[in-house]
Amino acid sequence: MAVGTAAELDRGTMRTAGHAHTAAWIATVLRRRIAAGELTPGSKLSEQALSTALGVSRNTLREAFSTLAGESMVTRIPNRGVFVASPGAEEVREIYRIRRMIEPAAALWGEVTPEALADMEAIVERAQAARDAGAVADMADANQALHSAVVGLTGSASLLMLMDRVLAEMRLVFHAMASAPDFHSQYVDRNVQLVERLRAGRREEAAAGLRAYLDSSEAELLEHLADESG
Structure with missing residues (x-):
């Protein structure tokens, strides 16, 4: 088209x-x-x-x-x-290399202000509503917004620009998951947990949980791509 x-x-x-x-x-x-x-x-x-x-x-x-x-x-x-572009396995690996370096560090050392927390809580509420409604695209939008907000904790315009590029490429990867509509839903609760940990000041738990989250997401995407190509 x-x-x-x-x-x-x-x-x-x-x-x-x-x-x-x-x-x-x-x-x-x-x-x-x-x-x-x-x-x-x-x-x-x-x-x-x-x-x-x-x-x-x-x-x-x-x-x-x-x-x-x-x-x-x-x-x-x-x-x-x-x-x-239609990203493949190596592009997915590169996306997650970048995300693992930036996002856990932002959760661990970024400035978690009351305003930032309120924004993130509004995002996860939106994601929960989208999941309940079965609105996959809206869940994906909320997921993107939350991870951008996490990087926003750094206060770095340069890192936000990099994250914008990464999330744009992630959106292309999401199209490969069209046949797995529950892909996004399983991460909604993890996003809620991430925000709760940040709210409670449990920064190390938030960072470790986010890294595990990214590892799981990458593995699932790579497995799905392998199945599709096979």
Whole structure:
């Protein structure tokens, strides 16, 4: 499915943005669309449609594509075009290498403010409601939001930018789990437990539990990918 209409890319917002005509800004917009699940694995990114919709030159758009290709967000296929990537096992391993280094450290040493805790508690409540309603996409959204909030405890804009990239790639991985709708539901209670530990000041338990959580999630994803390819 080709992607790149003016409506899909919120052209009005783009034109009012201060960085609307830079490759970095275009890469950010496309990355956010991937993170939101609006651009799915295998979708073709039409160069002509995108350059028209965004009001930028094809050269600028190609720079953005190069940035996203370096992040494993898109794949260039000679004589066919640019497509949203479909991450495989090695990409999953790399995602979790990054997450294991950042997230437990954020839980252990980040600044856990009352405001941050309130935000995280609201997120897990949203996840619980989504689970009860059987809303898989909403559970995935809440899961992404919680892990971003954990990294937000660091107060580092650079780490948050890195996490945005990781979570965008995670969203692509989630599409591979479409045949396992209970994948997200089993982590809702773990997320609740994580926030409870942070609330209680049990930072070491929170960090250790989060690492175990990430290990379990990675193992399940890799097993599912192996079954799919087999």
